Amino acid sequence: MHASRERNAGLGLALVSAFAFGGSGVAAKPLIEAGLDPLHVVWLRVAGAALVMLPVAWRHRDLLIRKPALLAGFGMLAVAGVQACYFAAISRIPVGVALLIEYLAPALVLAWVRFVQRRPVTRAAAAGVVLAVGGLACVVEVWSGLGFDAIGLLLALGAACCQVGYFVLSDQGADGDDAADPLGVIAYGLLIGALVLTVVARPWEMDWQVLGGGAGLAGTTVPAALLLGWIVLIATVVAYVTGVVSVRRLSPQVAGVVACLEAVIATVLAWVLLREHLSAPQILGGTVVLVGAFIAQSSAPKAASGPVAGGSGTVAGAADGDLAAERAAV
Numbered sequence: 233m234h235a236s237r238e239r240n241a242g243l244g245l246a247l248v249s250a251f252a253f254g255g256s257g258v259a260a261k262p263l264i265e266a267g268l269d270p271l272h273v274v275w276l277r278v279a280g281a282a283l284v285m286l287p288v289a290w291r292h293r294d295l296l297i298r299k300p301a302l303l304a305g306f307g308m309l310a311v312a313g314v315q316a317c318y319f320a321a322i323s324r325i326p327v328g329v330a331l332l333i334e335y336l337a338p339a340l341v342l343a344w345v346r347f348v349q350r351r352p353v354t355r356a357a358a359a360g361v362v363l364a365v366g367g368l369a370c371v372v373e374v375w376s377g378l379g380f381d382a383i384g385l386l387l388a389l390g391a392a393c394c395q396v397g398y399f400v401l402s403d404q405g406a407d408g409d410d411a412a413d414p415l416g417v418i419a420y421g422l423l424i425g426a427l428v429l430t431v432v433a434r435p436w437e438m439d440w441q442v443l444g445g446g447a448g449l450a451g452t453t454v455p456a457a458l459l460l461g462w463i464v465l466i467a468t469v470v471a472y473v474t475g476v477v478s479v480r481r482l483s484p485q486v487a488g489v490v491a492c493l494e495a496v497i498a499t500v501l502a503w504v505l506l507r508e509h510l511s512a513p514q515i516l517g518g519t520v521v522l523v524g525a526f527i528a529q530s531s532a533p534k535a536a537s538g539p540v541a542g543g544s545g546t547v548a549g550a551a552d553g554d555l556a557a558e559r560a561a562v
Contacts, residue, residue: 242481245474247493252471254497257327258505259459259467260319262447266456270319271433273463278311278429280464281472282422289423292416299412305397306417307424313394316429317387324384326508328499332371332518333388335495335525337395339364344396356527363524370517414476422468450505495522 260273282289295303314334321330339361346353443460446453499518502508510518 238481242478245478245481249471249475249478250494251497252466252474254331254494255501256463256467256471257318257322257331257498258449258501259462261322261327261502261506262449262454263442263456263459263463264319264323266445266447267439267442269433269438270323271316271429272435272438274312274315274319275426275429275433275435275438276460277463277468278315278422279426279435280460281468282419282426284465284469285419285422288415289419292413292419295412295416295420299417302412303417303420303424306421308428309394309397311421311425312428312432313397314391315425316432317391317394321384321387321391324381325388326380326510327502327506328495328508328510328518329371329380329514330384330388330391331495331498332521333368333385334392334395335521336364336368336389337392337525339525340392340396360524360527363527364521365524367517367520367522367524370513371521415473418472418476 256277260270260277263273264270318330318334321333342353342357342361345351443456445456447456447459448454449459495518499510503510
């Protein structure tokens with residue numbers, strides 16, 4: 233009975249996390265269209281969330297000594313890199329398309345395992361990669377010479393590659409007695425990401441007056457400050473915390489299924505609130521991408537016959553165990 237309650241609570245938290253993450257692009261795009269640079273929106277999101285997570289960072293301050301490389305990599309790749317690429321991408325292509333491209337990350341992780349670490353992968357994982365790539369071809373409408381802005385597509389792919397960077401880094405210490413607490417990694421990742429983005433985004437050049445005005449959403453004007461509050465508190469802090477807790481209560485496979493709902497939620501919200509409609513082939517392709525991503529993510533590589541370059545664990549194990557951290561993109 234207790235296990236059933238734990239599972240139900242985990243599912244509820246995972247759904248909250250998926251909805252919160254899925255709403256980030258829908259809230260950010262109106263701010264970008266109102267005049268804010270995508271990098272400035274990213275900086276506001278990361279810096280605001282970092283301030284909220286300061287108590288968590290202080291509680292896990294030992295991580296600065298124990299896992300400096302992991303924290304630096306998470307901050308620069310999974311926070312600064314992923315979010316900067318994602319927000320820049322949605323300024324040029326639909327939110328749903330950008331997020332679906334990001335879901336190539338699990339497939340790219342398998343490519344890293346197979347061709348860089350030179351380890352065999354399961355047939356199911358390989359099939360998942362093929363499905364994801366085939367579905368992506370439908371999403372971007374390759375038969376029409378790419379139906380979307382090429383730079384926007386490359387930026388979305390860059391976000392997926394930055395997620396892979398986090399997976400590889402987490403291979404160095406996500407398991408065992410010296411494992412890093414995910415909440416602590418997230419807190420310091422946000423702090424480091426904010427510092428990196430401060431240099432890159434130059435927030436002192438931001439048009440701060442935009443935050444005092446309004447932005448168009450669903451045919452009406454919404455206060456820009458309200459949208460920013462949603463991005464910082466709901467789409468970042470609440471999304472990460474509920475995601476981490478839910479992963480601890482669910483199996484990686486179940487958590488992976490719920491995580492895939494994030495792309496569905498983002499696409500539906502963009503359809504309703506931003507009028508970003510996708511064609512039938514794109515919807516079908518998006519479904520195939522999600523199915524392929526889930527298969528690739530949940531199919532762990534075969535055990536290595538010898539030492540694995542880059543760490544003591546497995547990339548797939550780190551990816552499954554830190555599912556919430558995987559979704560730093562949105």
